[in-house]
Amino acid sequence: HIDGQRLWSSLMDMARIGPSPNGGSRRLALSDEDIAGRRQLLTWTDALKCEWRTDQAGNLFIRRAGRDDSLPPIGIGSHLDTQPLGGRFDGILGLLAGLEIFRTLDEAGITTQRPLELIVWTNEEGSRFAPAMGGSGVYSGRLSLEAFRNARDRSDMSLGEALDHSGFKGSLTRDDLPLGAYLELHIEQGPVLERKALPIGVVSGVQGLRWYDIEFTGDSAHAGPTPMSYRHDPLLAATAFIEAMRETVLADVEGMSRLTVGDFQVAEPSRNVIPGKVLLNVDVRHTDEARLAELDGLLRDHVAAAAEREGITARVEELWHMPVTRFDTTLVDDLSAAARAHGLDPFTMMSGAGHDAVNLSYVTPTAMLFIPCREGISHNEREYAEPEHCAIATQVLCDAVLRAASR
Amino acid sequence: HIDGQRLWSSLMDMARIGPSPNGGSRRLALSDEDIAGRRQLLTWTDALKCEWRTDQAGNLFIRRAGRDDSLPPIGIGSHLDTQPLGGRFDGILGLLAGLEIFRTLDEAGITTQRPLELIVWTNEEGSRFAPAMGGSGVYSGRLSLEAFRNARDRSDMSLGEALDHSGFKGSLTRDDLPLGAYLELHIEQGPVLERKALPIGVVSGVQGLRWYDIEFTGDSAHAGPTPMSYRHDPLLAATAFIEAMRETVLADVEGMSRLTVGDFQVAEPSRNVIPGKVLLNVDVRHTDEARLAELDGLLRDHVAAAAEREGITARVEELWHMPVTRFDTTLVDDLSAAARAHGLDPFTMMSGAGHDAVNLSYVTPTAMLFIPCREGISHNEREYAEPEHCAIATQVLCDAVLRAASR
Ligand SMILES: NC(=O)NCCC(=O)O
Ligand SMILES: NC(=O)NCCC(=O)O
Numbered sequence: 001h002i003d004g005q006r007l008w009s010s011l012m013d014m015a016r017i018g019p020s021p022n023g024g025s026r027r028l029a030l031s032d033e034d035i036a037g038r039r040q041l042l043t044w045t046d047a048l049k050c051e052w053r054t055d056q057a058g059n060l061f062i063r064r065a066g067r068d069d070s071l072p073p074i075g076i077g078s079h080l081d082t083q084p085l086g087g088r089f090d091g092i093l094g095l096l097a098g099l100e101i102f103r104t105l106d107e108a109g110i111t112t113q114r115p116l117e118l119i120v121w122t123n124e125e126g127s128r129f130a131p132a133m134g135g136s137g138v139y140s141g142r143l144s145l146e147a148f149r150n151a152r153d154r155s156d157m158s159l160g161e162a163l164d165h166s167g168f169k170g171s172l173t174r175d176d177l178p179l180g181a182y183l184e185l186h187i188e189q190g191p192v193l194e195r196k197a198l199p200i201g202v203v204s205g206v207q208g209l210r211w212y213d214i215e216f217t218g219d220s221a222h223a224g225p226t227p228m229s230y231r232h233d234p235l236l237a238a239t240a241f242i243e244a245m246r247e248t249v250l251a252d253v254e255g256m257s258r259l260t261v262g263d264f265q266v267a268e269p270s271r272n273v274i275p276g277k278v279l280l281n282v283d284v285r286h287t288d289e290a291r292l293a294e295l296d297g298l299l300r301d302h303v304a305a306a307a308e309r310e311g312i313t314a315r316v317e318e319l320w321h322m323p324v325t326r327f328d329t330t331l332v333d334d335l336s337a338a339a340r341a342h343g344l345d346p347f348t349m350m351s352g353a354g355h356d357a358v359n360l361s362y363v364t365p366t367a368m369l370f371i372p373c374r375e376g377i378s379h380n381e382r383e384y385a386e387p388e389h390c391a392i393a394t395q396v397l398c399d400a401v402l403r404a405a406s407r
Numbered sequence: 408h409i410d411g412q413r414l415w416s417s418l419m420d421m422a423r424i425g426p427s428p429n430g431g432s433r434r435l436a437l438s439d440e441d442i443a444g445r446r447q448l449l450t451w452t453d454a455l456k457c458e459w460r461t462d463q464a465g466n467l468f469i470r471r472a473g474r475d476d477s478l479p480p481i482g483i484g485s486h487l488d489t490q491p492l493g494g495r496f497d498g499i500l501g502l503l504a505g506l507e508i509f510r511t512l513d514e515a516g517i518t519t520q521r522p523l524e525l526i527v528w529t530n531e532e533g534s535r536f537a538p539a540m541g542g543s544g545v546y547s548g549r550l551s552l553e554a555f556r557n558a559r560d561r562s563d564m565s566l567g568e569a570l571d572h573s574g575f576k577g578s579l580t581r582d583d584l585p586l587g588a589y590l591e592l593h594i595e596q597g598p599v600l601e602r603k604a605l606p607i608g609v610v611s612g613v614q615g616l617r618w619y620d621i622e623f624t625g626d627s628a629h630a631g632p633t634p635m636s637y638r639h640d641p642l643l644a645a646t647a648f649i650e651a652m653r654e655t656v657l658a659d660v661e662g663m664s665r666l667t668v669g670d671f672q673v674a675e676p677s678r679n680v681i682p683g684k685v686l687l688n689v690d691v692r693h694t695d696e697a698r699l700a701e702l703d704g705l706l707r708d709h710v711a712a713a714a715e716r717e718g719i720t721a722r723v724e725e726l727w728h729m730p731v732t733r734f735d736t737t738l739v740d741d742l743s744a745a746a747r748a749h750g751l752d753p754f755t756m757m758s759g760a761g762h763d764a765v766n767l768s769y770v771t772p773t774a775m776l777f778i779p780c781r782e783g784i785s786h787n788e789r790e791y792a793e794p795e796h797c798a799i800a801t802q803v804l805c806d807a808v809l810r811a812a813s814r
């Protein structure tokens with residue numbers, strides 16, 4: 001049985017590395033704090049006599065030997081990097097749960113059939129270097145090493161340079177580090193489990209996402225002397241589009257469509273000037289890929305109709321499309337069975353956010369486990385998860401790992 | 408008869424002072440270029456043997472003596488300052504038309520009964536120092552000298568300091584510089600005259616204006632894992648408000664209601680984060696003060712309904728209320744009669760924008776004359792007015808000035 005107290009202590013110890021002003025964490029990818037976090041984890045796993053290796057993306061693989069080391073290991077992973085004003089659980093929990101499993105197995109004198117691999121993925125957050133989920137992207141072949149290394153931070157340092165100085169750059173690739181399966185425990189980052197008062201959720205997949213930049217271009221003019229009927233106002237086209245798209249998304253009876261306008265920028269704004277150009281950042285998500293494609297078509301229709309209403313032009317650029325991910329049913333069943341064995345409702349859900357597990361699912365059987373976080377808040381110093389939820393989820397994860405490692 | 412050629416040459420000469428990159432003007436209030444513009448005008452009026460004085464706000468009064476100098480003079484005025492990338496006509500035309508009238512009267516050997524006063528108002532644009540129409544505001548008592556002098560530019564210089572160094576700071580007030588009437592010629596800054604193919608418009612008043620800052624505050628959350636039904640999205644409240652207010656304004660069958668959202672700011676925007684706060688700059692105008700008051704009530708209702716729809720809070724702050732201005736009917740009739748005498752349609756219109764004449768109307772009989780500007784564009788280097796329109800309007804203004812000065 002895992003030790004919830006010890007797990008919680010490790011979480012709080014890790015939070016002392018790169019503490020943020022209001023009780024959260026600040027360990028930007030490949031910063032000194034992020035590196036110090038990795039060193040702390042290695043101090044703990046060195047004590048367990050685990051060996052470690054790194055690949056070309058700086059992903060850190062910490063191995064617990066199995067009875068048959070020729071079999072591909074079971075991966076347990078997540079990330080240690082955080083947002084600039086981030087929390088103490090997002091990513092960290094998945095790794096320290098893996099550490100707690102290693103410790104528990106050591107104490108119980110258990111050697112699994114397959115080896116286990118605790119994996120720290122580089123730059124999951126994408127906050128210092130875009131895109132997010134970069135290390136797992138390179139491992140899985142979904143992001144080129146070149147694009148990964150060329151990303152630059154605000155001080156114009158490239159991820160490649162930062163990695164070369166980190167002490168964690170390796171030369172291995174997935175061919176040297178194959179996995180037999182991958183499991184990730186994470187906070188939900190949303191309100192569903194908390195509102196349902198459930199301590200865990202078994203994650204069967206991740207909703208798909210499409211990111212857009214939408215630009216409306218009209219005619220700038222003086223607010224006073226220009227009658228409404230003479231105007232070509234891109235801001236009114238933008239509001240018409242957003243309201244229409246909102247109607248479409250809310251018309252989804254199952255409530256699975258999601259629309260977020262993260263930014264609404266007016267070019268050269270002035271209080272008494274009709275804007276000439278407006279730019280929107282739009283995020284659309286759905287758990288069903290066909291419906292996500294339909295939403296894409298409807299979005300383009302609404303943009304065209306809004307532009308026509310105002311007699312202006314519009315441009316839609318799709319920046320990213322992450323298709324719906326379906327996790328491995330055997331692993332989902334393993335997690336559900338483990339939950340049931342501990343008297344828990346094996347509530348199955350889709351993840352709302354992308355995780356390293358999305359990339360992993362393209363190259364090995366993958367599944368995830370969620371716990372609630374307070375008020376659904378993450379990417380925030382106030383992020384919080386209950387010690388009992390961390391403990392019970394780690395126990396369920398441990399059981400599922402043991403099952404997978406014996407196959 | 409005024410000399411249209413000479414007027415146009417003066418306009419082009421003035422445009423050589425503080426030229427902007429693409430053929431417009433850059434003479435920010437009380438900048439070296441603005442001062443040089445005033446010096447150029449004084450060089451021209453010195454040649455006509457006019458005396459000049461300045462008041463405490465740096466407004467420049469250039470006097471052409473009358474037969475009875477004890478009578479309050481007729482003022483002809485506007486401004487020489489421009490937007491950062493401004494045009495060659497906005498303000499300048501009104502002053503150089505006055506100069507052309509002085510020159511024409513000199514050539515014709517005419518001395519009017521009342522003296523004439525060519526007036527350069529300080530800081531009309533409000534671009535370097537807010538608010539706009541400041542010099543005329545102080546003269547008319549609608550803006551305190553203290554508030555006027557305390558305005559600061561981006562480099563933190565106060566208008567008071569700039570004025571003290573300009574060489575145009577005086578100590579006179581309106582008591583020393585009373586006016587018997589005030590007339591101002593200006594470009595329309597809107598599309599109405601051009602679309603109607605009219606060379607002039609007689610301005611009978613200025614529509615009222617109300618400026619608002621509206622803030623919607625909801626709950627920031629991750630775009631991915633937060634279902635629509637759990638959200639409190641201030642951006643969606645803002646778009647709902649704008650669409651509803653647009654409906655209200657367009658429902659005005661006479662088409663006299665105007666709505667402009669000049670800025671739409673998202674606090675700490677991020678592509679995959681539901682915004683926590685949104686701020687709008689809103690400009691509402693109407694030619695009827697009672698209807699403007701109704702629009703104020705409807706705006707507040709729409710804000711409340713939009714906030715309620717999203718389950719969030721909102722705050723409406725009114726920053727400025729410029730009531731509807733009605734110009735002096737005798738002067739409006741003088742301008743109309745002069746237009747008719749030159750075979751022109753005395754088309755009467757309301758001004759869409761505020762002008763120094765609005766402030767003057769509180770202290771002396773006032774009216775304005777408009778000419779079209781190309782595509783209705785102003786506050787832009789592309790601003791353009793036809794030489795014939797400048798000339799014919801100056802002739803009409805001259806006739807109206809002669810009539811007023813003989814009363
Ligand atoms: N977990 C997370 O914030 N992933 C980034 C991509 C997304 O917005 O889902
Ligand atoms: N003419 C002008 O731009 N005045 C400023 C006030 C307004 O927006 O009407």
